Amino acid sequence: MVNRDEDPGQVAARLTGRPVSRARRSSGSPAEVLLDGGTPVMVKRGDGPGAVRAEVAGLRWLAAADAVRVPAVLGHDEHWMVTERVPTGAPDPGAALRFGRALAALHAAGAPHFGAPPPDGPEDACIGLAPLRNAPGTDWPRWYAEHRVLPYVRGAVDRGTLRPDEAAVFERVCARLPELAGPAEPPARLHGDLWNGNVLWGADGEVRLIDPAAHGGHRETDLAMLHLFGCPYLDRVLAGYRRAAPLADGWRDRVGLHQLFPLLVHAVLFGRGYAEQALAAARGALAR
DSSP: OOOTTSOHHHHHHHHHOOOEEEEOOOSSSSEEEEETTTEEEEEEEOSSTTHHHHHHHHHHHHHHTTSSBOOOEEEEOSSEEEEEOOOBOOOOHHHHHHHHHHHHHHHHTOOSSBTOOOTTOOSEEEETTEEEEOOOBSOHHHHHIIIIIHHHHHHHHHTTSSOHHHHHHHHHHHHHHHHHSOSOOOOEEEOSOOOGGGEEEBTTSOEEEOSOOOEEEOHHHHHHHHHHHOOTTHHHHHHHHHHHSOOOTTGGGGHHHHHHHHHHHHHHHHOHHHHHHHHHHHHHHHTO
16 A cells, blocks of 8 residues: 655655655645755655556656656655656747657657557556556557557446447447558657646756656657647647658548547546547547
């Protein structure tokens, strides 16, 4: 069991081996702690079994690409992790352009297969509080249907968020995925949960990514999630990305298709409103 009574300062000292000069006692996670000497760090508690292991492995896998920056992991155990704190600033067009180029480089670093977990990461991971199974696949349309769409459709039906007749809409999309998916692409190294809240605009003018659900997937999925929840200067992010790695023709028409995954995850976690958005995206894909 997670020791929920352990103070974040105690956790930081234990996992980094450094004294703590100040900690804000908080029941929330993450919490900010100041190490002796003035180094600020973030202390985060895992939400479930394997959550810390998955996040640490994901951050290290993204860092290994030497592309998009991520906070350094300073220590962890089964239930807690300590990372560097990133001083944040205002988004700006130049940082957005550089972020787009770096994201393209991250994706180009690749993965062994679709569904590949990070090295040392668990096959059974999570995205937010929802389960995320990183089962291997070589054919993206089939893998996306089996592991990123249909499991969450079933979960939403089980919770009453989707009706069984509505589930059939997603089944029709999955049946047509081979024709809707566009040209085949190699597995990309994805952040996997790339909404705006996981994009930190650093005070130094560089973007960092946090809270990954990293795995091997289709690069358009990360970009579709940036579209879904909004991102400052998204046009500049996409301009930087496309200069570094042009996207296949028709990619804009496939945004909704790639948004099915995050929308269905949100439908499982947060209810009917997201289910309706997912249905609209599915029907839009079928109308193409």
